[in-house]
Amino acid sequence: MERKLTCIICPLGCELTVQLEDKEILDISGHTCPRGKAYAEAECTAPTRTLTTTVRCSDGSLVPVKTQTPIPKEKMSECMEILNGVTAALPLAIGDVIVEDVFGSKVVATQNKP
Amino acid sequence: MKDLVIIGGGPAGMSAAIAAYESGLRDILILERDEHLGGILQQCIHNGFGLHKFGEELTGPEYAWKYEKKIIDLGIEYKLNTMVLSVSENKVVTATNSTDGIFQIKAKAIILAMGCRERSKGALNIAGSRPAGIFSAGTAQKYVNMKGYLPGKNIVILGSGDIGLIMARRMTLEGAKVHAVCELMPYSGGLARNIEQCLNDFGIPLKLSHTIIQIHGKDRVEGVTIAEVDGNRKPIPGTEEYIACDTILFSVGLIPENELSQSANVSLSRITNGAVVDQDRQTSVEGVFACGNVLHVHDLVDYVSDEAEIAGKAAVEYINKNTDAELQIVLKTDGKIRYTVPQVITKKKDVAVYFRVSNIYKNVVIKVTDGDKLILSKKKIKVAPGEMESVALKKEMLENVKELCFSLEEV
Numbered sequence: 312m313e314r315k316l317t318c319i320i321c322p323l324g325c326e327l328t329v330q331l332e333d334k335e336i337l338d339i340s341g342h343t344c345p346r347g348k349a350y351a352e353a354e355c356t357a358p359t360r361t362l363t364t365t366v367r368c369s370d371g372s373l374v375p376v377k378t379q380t381p382i383p384k385e386k387m388s389e390c391m392e393i394l395n396g397v398t399a400a401l402p403l404a405i406g407d408v409i410v411e412d413v414f415g416s417k418v419v420a421t422q423n424k425p
Numbered sequence: 426m427k428d429l430v431i432i433g434g435g436p437a438g439m440s441a442a443i444a445a446y447e448s449g450l451r452d453i454l455i456l457e458r459d460e461h462l463g464g465i466l467q468q469c470i471h472n473g474f475g476l477h478k479f480g481e482e483l484t485g486p487e488y489a490w491k492y493e494k495k496i497i498d499l500g501i502e503y504k505l506n507t508m509v510l511s512v513s514e515n516k517v518v519t520a521t522n523s524t525d526g527i528f529q530i531k532a533k534a535i536i537l538a539m540g541c542r543e544r545s546k547g548a549l550n551i552a553g554s555r556p557a558g559i560f561s562a563g564t565a566q567k568y569v570n571m572k573g574y575l576p577g578k579n580i581v582i583l584g585s586g587d588i589g590l591i592m593a594r595r596m597t598l599e600g601a602k603v604h605a606v607c608e609l610m611p612y613s614g615g616l617a618r619n620i621e622q623c624l625n626d627f628g629i630p631l632k633l634s635h636t637i638i639q640i641h642g643k644d645r646v647e648g649v650t651i652a653e654v655d656g657n658r659k660p661i662p663g664t665e666e667y668i669a670c671d672t673i674l675f676s677v678g679l680i681p682e683n684e685l686s687q688s689a690n691v692s693l694s695r696i697t698n699g700a701v702v703d704q705d706r707q708t709s710v711e712g713v714f715a716c717g718n719v720l721h722v723h724d725l726v727d728y729v730s731d732e733a734e735i736a737g738k739a740a741v742e743y744i745n746k747n748t749d750a751e752l753q754i755v756l757k758t759d760g761k762i763r764y765t766v767p768q769v770i771t772k773k774k775d776v777a778v779y780f781r782v783s784n785i786y787k788n789v790v791i792k793v794t795d796g797d798k799l800i801l802s803k804k805k806i807k808v809a810p811g812e813m814e815s816v817a818l819k820k821e822m823l824e825n826v827k828e829l830c831f832s833l834e835e836v
Binding site: 321 | 472484570617724
């Protein structure tokens with residue numbers, strides 16, 4: 312089986328072609344860098360995404376956050392639900408951990424808040 | 426009196442200020458109308474910024490902070506909540522804020538870095554009354570990401586620019602249902618990666634060659650009628666489809682915000698809607714420079730920062746009186762290439778020329794010629810209007826050149 316993908320690692324957006332037999336990857340082409348190849352492999356076995364969203368702060372304002380590492384793609388909405396129940400204590404600096412572990416990643420602040 | 430006044434404290438303004446400082450200038454002032462530095466980056470909480478500049482994938486606020494921190498550490502002066510009212514041709518800036526009142530500053534050099542704004546619904550002539558529930562994608566982005574409001578629950582997005590695509594994902598993650606993204610053109614103006622991760626990941630249909638022909642609802646949007654369009658972008662009778670929705674987002678292009686440039690009598694390009702500039706990003710008014718989205722709309726902030734560094738350095742050279750024009754090479758395009766920035770080269774130095782194409786072309790050669798003489802050619806597998814391209818001209822190539830024509834040939 313052949314699977315066509317658009318690489319999302321960088322703005323180049325390479326068109327990737329993966330040759331698959333059952334779930335085994337036989338060949339990957341179309342990538343221009345090793346990260347594209349790794350993306351194609353992950354996408355065909357265990358796709359992941361970095362989730363960016365906001366978390367409510369103790370003063371009612373919002374702080375933007377991200378998962379420090381990509382999480383399983385199918386867990387994005389579950390992760391959103393978890394983060395909807397979180398209140399972050401102020402002050403916050405970029406990189407401060409807001410949640411220790413969601414689906415294998417820390418959730419960190421991406422903006423400084425006094 | 427100031428040596429350098431920079432109008433706008435977004436990515437372009439901050440990067441220009443740092444470059445000017447690093448070229449030895451100290452008397453710099455940034456004027457920013459918002460309550461924070463960083464401009465629109467502060468509401469772009471998604472990641473994907475900084476791959477070129479920093480080799481890592483940053484969110485908008487993280488990218489902004491890299492520059493903001495440097496501005497603070499270097500002690501570069503800036504005023505927030507400050508609206509510039511006009512800029513005169515002899516470089517007097519009139520501005521206002523609530524502490525200084527209305528004030529004027531005479532500058533030796535000015536860098537215009539005001540960015541761009543979204544094209545509005547009004548520019549599109551869509552039938553219907555004026556119900557609530559119609560937003561530009563960027564306004565919706567500010568509501569969701571900075572204020573914590575969800576503008577609606579059932580969404581149709583018109584236009585497939587990057588902000589529209591990003592907002593399709595964002596609204597979906599926040600619990601709204603995005604029914605469709607309609608794009609008038611047969612291709613998307615957004616990056617391929619955004620179509621993949623913002624639409625395909627969530628099963629949101631991208632309807633190419635489709636537009637909204639009517640908005641339904643009086644007090645609040647109740648639905649839209651969409652239709653397919655033909656090659657002349659006219660709706661095809663019989664293809665109409667009704668989609669019930671409470672909210673419409675418009676992501677239909679960005680327009681450089683050049684009212685201040687006009688007050689300074691800066692010549693504008695009718696294609697980019699930004700200033701006509703030379704390789705140093707100097708405008709038609711001596712000592713007035715422009716960079717970032719006010720000059721031409723970029724798709725990557727990394728390139729905005731690069732361009733602003735050019736302007737920042739050049740402004741210092743101008744102040745130090747090292748700016749005599751050595752030559753006058755006009756850059757022309759063939760139509761398949763829509764425009765170049767810069768539009769003119771006045772100095773013999775290495776110049777990166779940025780350009781956009783007018784359609785999607787595959788297997789092409791970009792040619793730079795002076796009459797019959799081929800100066801440079803570059804092969805590309807695919808070019809698209811949504812993705813800015815560049816070629817690097819070496820100073821040796823500019824020897825005895827009168828004009829440079831940029832053309833695109835399909836192989």
